[in-house]
Amino acid sequence: MAHLHDLLAYEVVEGIKGQQFTAEQYVGSIIKRIEDVDSKLRSFITVDSEGALSSAKIIDRKIKEKEDIGSLAGVTIGIKDNISTKGIRTTCASKILEDYVPSYDATVIRKLKENGAIILGKLNLDEFGMGSTTEYSSFHSTHNPWNLDYVPGGSSGGSGAAVAAGECTVSLGSDTGGSIRCPASFCSVVGVKPTYGRVSRYGLISYANSLEQIGPICRSVKDAVMIMNVISGKDIMDNTSIQSTPIAIQRKLGKLNIAIIKELIDGSDHDVTTTVYSASEKFKDVGHSCEEVSIKNLDYALPSYYTLASAEASSNLARYDNIRYGFDFPIEEYKWDTYFSNVRKNFGQEVKRRILIGSYVLSSGYYSKYYLKARMLRSLLKLELLKLFNKYDLLIGPTMPILPFKIGEKIDDPFKMYLVDINTVLANLAGIPAISIPVGFSNDLPIGLQIMAAPFQEQKLIDASLALEDTIDIQRRPNSI
Amino acid sequence: MISIEELKYLAEISKINLTDDEINRFPPQLNKTIEYIDVLEDLASDESISLDLHEINFDELRDDVAKKSDGLPIIKNLTEEGFLRGPKMK
């Protein structure tokens, strides 16, 4: 029998409801799993075993007393450490928020708790979400469970690694330019970036607020659907959130018209493209159509993304001056402006770089040259994609243009690191939903397929993903760990 | 392109105290990115493209109702009277 920590979310819920095991047993096994492997993986920043066990006991009591326990009862969730959890330290992997304990829960956390999910702890990320490997975390790097010398992806690297290694049932990440899909791809798990506005951002510590969404990272598509249906929904605390309809698990599909994005294939490594092509063949095998398309404005996507993301970041991170909350840094000896500057010296290198670029592109004289042009490109790109979605149901391509690489390999060249996002930023710029599902390996390193759909068409994404999952059985849990 | 002088200006308006090492190391790194985003200039400025902006109707907005918050957000460094003690102004 599989270990308890290998169970998928829906299996956990069934098991606890069916009294095959208690929530306390299950959570106990998860905590033991973390103790066994996290010293090697380093997925977590904070583990709240006490809180998790007491939540588990409450569920067990409710079952005894035949009370309602919720659709996610007993499911343990690791939360990316840029999402506010009341009473649990939330650091964004930054020294600047080392001692910050929020006084409120993000809306997604409240919803998960209301449905019986158990918040396990906070997962590692690149500082403030800026990066693709967790190497920019100011605490430690996370290691890929498939090969500990390799990066797990980022910025939600802790979320990807923890799920792949069975350190939690599911996890939450956030995706600004690919930060859910990249670790999902590198760790051979499923990651979903919802349509912009589908999931409330209240409680998500902003990096680039017009681009980002919170989403699930799981070992199966069905788990992802369970989480999505709980966390989605219009929220009064987020003026950009929009109501959506729940996603159904359905297996009888009509014919889907699928298109592969030529430029994304051309720009990818050979091993990656081969695996992705064979996955697309599987779609054809089950009766869907698949042809190549070109996206005219693709070359401008990454420049536009970095312009907009840096601009927004430079403003979103301005509030970190340490006078209201943050970390230990005495105010004596400083005048207010030098205090601010010396506090903010403690941002990591990458964060500093992005803030500086952001201030640059927004400064008078450059605003029209960079920021306005980037906005324009964004509109053009969205229009182009929506036009394609009139003809096609789904757009696919490799999630990442390369295989996972070794820790330390790209860290000295920040620019090389940026290019890694090239496939994923499209969905953020256009605000469309995207999923990464595992489709194979090369040199024992995971490869993911990215599927994108029109706004609020998550149902189609899920339909296709389930179809693929049924056809190719890709391993979601490394044997080595 | 960003010169060292311009970098110092940007650091000042972003309130980040850069080390000497960073002042030397950052310009080439940043300039690589700037060069990359310069491609945006090729895009012809087209007034007719309405920027992709999300909209919300007036009726969907919050009503003017006041309520005391459940618990006060924790802020550090409060004096006895309740003021936040910050670094001196002059």
Next chain:
Amino acid sequence: MNLVMIGLEIHAQITALKSKLFCSCYGNYRDLKPNTNICEVCIGLPGTLPIINKKAIEYATMTSVALGCKVPDKIMFYRKNYFYPDLPKNFQITQYNVYGFSSIGADGLFELDDSKKIKITRVQLEEDPGRIAYSEEGMNVRNSALVDYNRAGAALIEIVTEPDFNDPKEVRLFLNKLSLTLEHIGVCDTLLEGAVRCDVNVSMKGGNKVEIKNINSFKEVEKAINYEVTRQTSMYNRNLKIEYETRHWDDRKKITFKARSKEEEHDYRYFPEPDIPVIVLGNNFVSTLKGYMPELPNERFIRYVSNYKLTEHTSNILINDKKLADFFESCVKIYFSPVEIANVLITDLKSFIDNDSESTDYLSNMRVKPEHIAELVKLIEGNKISRITAKDILIKIAESGISPSQVLNSTNSFKIVDEKTLKDAIDTVFDTETSAVNDARNNPEAINYLLGKVMKFTKGRADPKIAASLINIKLRKSEY
């Protein structure tokens, strides 16, 4: 002096709101213990988002309309980025028209008087920062600043004018009229402490603009401008160039002084606020609003003069005191006699109120109610009491809160029309005022003196007309 150009930038709090602009904390932060009127959102805790207040947009639109501005179908918010300890997010959410007209109002016109209109550049909605208190008893403030965020996030309306003013007196007039307008449309109670602030820019003879900030009340504005005009004139006369700069008004020394130049070099890096979508007002928004918006002062003035037939003078007095004008309307609703009611309010009521506190709320604290005034006026017009009696009754009502008829019954104050009683009173007066009686036989004017004595004797109750004719008869005939 006629080549002076002055422009204004006014910030008025929307004191009428119950909550702040972007969260549900109380809009009125005055008298609260520091840092108790805050929440995650207005403190800018990581992960929080602004939730805009619908009513604030309505009030800002009313202000735009009152200032003759165009209101767009869609409005947007922008971030103004700068660092300061009183700004929790180190940016202010505001509005900005440089990249396209999207603020709540622009291109307006406000009538100053019959000959002059002031162009209004724009009206915008924005949030107030917190407050930095420098001094605090018992604290060594040289080592720290003390910050209170109770006010952070309160809603502000910013009004910017073209430099159309040529004289500080015009500015004073404008600010008075603006205050009145804001009060009448119910947006801002300008007498509340800190509710309105005004920055000024002054240039002379086509020279550079000098901005003057830190003027803390409308009263100080005229003084600041006068000082600055004098300063610039003197420099001009000495052939000294006036630089483009920002100066601060020192209200103790009554001078303007140059602000440290660092403050001028702000690149605010404006960009659209990503957390607030474009707000679609729709093309019926303004017309619907005009339907239920409170009357503007000049509209009300016209109505008083043409519908109520009040004199312009009387109408002005009422308009300039909105609470009194509202009280007046309540009285008129009960008993339609606007001229007499206005009379009683302005001549009698207002006179003894003005002796008391400066409280703007004197009317609500007062026991005199519109029903009382209506009843009083009915009695006067029914000739049951004299106008002098009416004033006394008013005083009694203000003390006791009982109705006019109750007062009358208890004090027996009805007008004396009964000839016998009047004759008795007149006889008494004639007996005591023998020399005046002799004068009156020869000098008709002296009759007024006798009448006055009779009114005094009867405690104002004698019907003057009847008494006067009886006095005349007695004078001529030595008997009635």
